Amino acid sequence: MKCSVVIPVLTFLGFVTICKTDLDLYLDAHETYRLLGVNAELYYVRKGIINNYALSFVFPIHPDVQEIVFTWRSLRQGPPDIYYNMSFEVSNPRAMLIPVANISNTGKVPNSLSVFSITFPCTGKVSADVEVVIQMNISIFSASNISVLNFKRKKTCLMDSRYQKILRNKLYYNKIQTLSPPVNLTQNHVTVDGAATNVKMSTKIFYITVGCACAVIILIAMAVAIYYLNTQKGNNRGYSERIKYYDSTSSQQLTKQQSQSFLRSETPVDNSFKASSVRNYSSGPSPIPECFPPDPREILAEVAIDRRRISLGEIQMEGTFGRIYHGTILSESESETELGADQGIIVKTVSDQARPDQVHLFLTESCMMMGIVHQNIYPVIGACTDSTQPPFVIYPYSSEGNLKKFLLKCRVSETGSHYSLSTQQLVYLAIQIVKAIQFLHRKRILHKDLATRNCVIDNDLQLKVTDNSLSRDLFPSDYHCLGDNENRPVKWLPLEALVERRFSMASDVWSFGVTLWELMSLAQQPYSEIDSFEMAAYLKEGYRIAHPINCPDELYSMMSGCWARNPDERPKFSQLLVYLQNFYEALGQYI
Incomplete structure (x- = not known):
């Protein structure tokens, strides 16, 4: 059971250090889902191998969770038995x-699969995040053969109502004490005959003070009540006046809002964006409060097409619930058909099996490029949602x-494809991506969500950046859930x-660096050897993706600049465009 050789092994939470303990100790899938929202077993010791990364993970415990259930068993079939001390x-x-x-x-580890639970009793006296360490020593009658397992937890404890009431009473008493006049304590000695008189005087002083x-x-409460009533009257008068104004101008305001370009509701903007996008109301009442995000079906209705005009052809890509087809828009009249207008x-x-929330997300993300016209942007030109x-x-x-699928076909040695891309052509694709994101x-x-999977390409190498609708379904290996029930492109x-x-312009620069790495590696998977749960720690320690094979050093240096930890130190897209254009021209001189 002694720790000897250290070998990297990929598990649920990353790399582990091998220490033989002849033991299985883990949280089963049901318990992991209850605590973290992840449907997978979380092993601390698996077939005698200790997962030190899992042990070093500080496990948060919600205030509503009172206990954690572990599953364990000894892997030894005969003596000596395995003992533990907790x-x-x-x-x-x-x-x-x-x-x-x-x-x-203390006791013996059971030979059959068993469970045990640990309860975390909060006192309720204070609210605090309590760090808990559960230490378990595993041994076989030898001090030199002890394996120490430290489980780190952070339990959130809340103050219960009983102690909240005590605290309120204490604060109220302290307030009363501060309002009381000071008592003269110069006469500390009282005779027996005068004791009753002093007690009576002290009682009178106490009642007078209270x-x-x-x-x-x-008096303070009455003043506050009078002020509140006067304020409410003023607010009611102002509110009725604003209602009259809004009734007469609401249709005009809605018409103005619909004419503006559509922004995704979850897209944050920096301070410069906010300053330039705030409307200027020089006179009149304050603007109408913000409304809920519009229904994507209403937005897509602006480019509605009769479903009977759509003819679906060969399926191009297919996921769990998403589909992408080649198709044709049929002409509306026979004269157009004769001219080849399809x-x-x-x-x-x-x-049909897609859930309503999946359909809503698909439509919402499809609205990202609505109304945008640019040679390197892939816009929505029609919709059938009625x-x-x-x-x-x-x-x-x-x-x-899809660009990622195209790059995979360009791996001649793997697919026998007739496509072959030079470095200059790959740089040309990167230039088009930069122009699209700049716009x-x-x-x-x-x-x-900038990546090769969210770009399309024609046979003349004309590239267009697309929205990310259906990407999670069509490229599931590119998205990961870190226990928050949201699939995100963690490695981009x-x-x-x-x-x-x-998110900011600088975060899109980082994603572009990863996208350029995809181009130069012909759609290899970035950070393929790193578990998604370890990405944050991996990046904090300064590690980045390795140099792709056959990628010029100048291009890799530019990628590395996109991955600066400080967003302010990353290059701007205008700088990237100039650099790539110069590099493209330099490559042309050698051909």
């Missing part, structure tokens, strides 16, 4: 008592389709977006 440490004994296990603190304090409190299109849709059938979102025809930023839109995000959910 102890506990808490950082704040006033907030939480020592944890209690439903098994003894009475004065109560009178002051009542138009090739790409149709995104969902299956029936009970699955919705259609229609895009222009693209001969080669989106001028429209005050952050992409937040900078540290501030991954940990703090802060």
Whole structure:
């Protein structure tokens, strides 16, 4: 059971250090889902191998969770038996008592699969986050063969109502004491004959003090009540006047809002965006409060097409519920048909089994490029959302389709494809991506999911950046859930977006660096050897993706600049465009 050789092994939470303990100890899938929202087993010791990364993870415990259930068993079939010794440490004994296990603190590890639970008893006296360490020593009658397992937990304890009431009473008493006049304590010695007189005087002083304090409190309460009533009358008059104004101008305001370009509701903007986008009301009442985000079906209704004109062809990509088809928009009249007016299109849709929330997310993300016209932007040109059938979102025809799929076909050695891309052609694709993102930023839109999977390409290498609708379903290996029930492109995000959910132009620069790495590696998976749960720690320690094979050093240096930890130190897209254009011209001189 001694720790000897250290070998990297990929598990649920990353790399582990091998130490043989002849033991299984883990949280089963049901318990992990209850605590973290992840449907997977979390092993601390698996077939005798200790997962030190899992042990070092500080496990948060919600205030409503009172206990954690572990599953364990000894892997030894015969003697000697495995014994354990369990102890506990808490950082704040006033907030939480020592944890209690439903098994003894010392004993023998069972040979059959068993469970035991540990309860975390909060005192309720204070609200605090309590750090808890559960130490378990595993041994076989030898001090040199002891394996120490330290389980780190952070339990959130809340003050209960009983102690809240005591605290309120204490604060009220302290307030009364501060309002009381000072008592003369110079005469400390009282004779027996004068004791009754002094007690009587002290009682009178106490009642007088309490009475004065109560009178002051009542006067203050009356003044506050009078002020509140006067304020409410004024507000009611102002409110009625604003209602009259809004009734006469609401239709004009809504018309103005509909004429503006659509921004995704979850897309944050920096301070410069806010300053330039705030409307100027020089006179009149304050503006109408913000409304809820519009229904994406209403937005897509602006480009509605009769479903009977859509002819679906060969399926191009398919996921769990998402579908992408080659299709055709049929002409509206026979004269147009004679002139060959039928138009090739790409149709995104969902299956009948798609849930309503999946359909809503698909439509919402499809609205990202609505109304944007640029040679490197892939816009929505039509939609069918006016029936009970699955919705259609229609895009222009693209001969080669998805860029990531195209790059995979260009791996000649693996697929035998006739496609072959030079470094200059790859740089040309990167230049088009930069131009597209620059245009989106001028429209005050952050992409937040820039990758080769969200680009399409024609056979003449004309590239267009698309929205990310259906990407989670069509490329599930590129998205990961970190216990928050939200699939995110973890390995394309900078540290501030991954940990703090802060997005900016600089976060799109980081994603572009990863996208350029995809181009130069022909769609290899970034950070393929790193578990998604370890990405934040990996980036904090300064590690980045390795240099791709056959990638010029100058290009890799530019990628590395995009991955600076400080967002202010990353290059701007205008700088990236100049650098790539110069590099493209330099490559042309050698051909």
